[in-house]
Amino acid sequence: MPSEPERKKVAIAYCERVTAGDVEGILELFEPDAVIEDPVGTGPVAGHDALREYYRNIVDNYGSRIETGEARGSHEDTFVALPIVVTATIGGKASVVNSVDVFEINDACRITRMWAYWGPSDIR
Template sequence: MDAQLIRRRMARYVELVDAGDIDGILSLYADDAVIEDPVGAPPIVGIEAIARFYREGLGRAEASAQLTGPVRVASNGSGAMPFRVDLVWNGEPCSLHVIDVMEFDGNGRIRTMKAYWGELNMERRPE
């Protein structure tokens, strides 16, 4: 797996989250992908369930996103990245700091995604 391809795909994921482009996000995933968002939540399995997850979450939020550090790529076809999602949470503008870890298949599509975040990683933004 090409490290530069992984780096580009992961950065592209954040760009698509920022744009609210759910179809674009879904195109990055393998059909049998599994996500855990946040880690500890029940796994979401398969592209149809993943589509529901993004449409019901991101699709209903006015969110923006940006990388907050470089994408790190391992030699086994996986990578990790820190990023921030700005959104309205329980009626208040907040920033959520996330680290996503993704594994890619041989076609460069996301096979697994684990999002590391919790309420301790959320901060209120001034209105």
């Protein structure tokens, strides 16, 4: 099982790769059958093919840049929570989204699930 610092590094690497626009690098962090929900309540995106399409859209249309807060671990050897601030172009204008992303990370140190907690009032 990966240590808590190793799991936190995966969550940080995810943010770095999204900021870099590295879709294939993002996918390397996920298990092939991984599921994300971003934001929670909008339905799941599952598997590498769907994730590739999802992140290609993010990279091509939003130009997201992510700044991270301090990652938080759990007493279980699975979860990491990461407060983030995303700057992106939404509807043609720069917007800032405050989120808390929660990652479930397996024994292989890969993401199996990711939930992004943000809503309309978290966009400015």
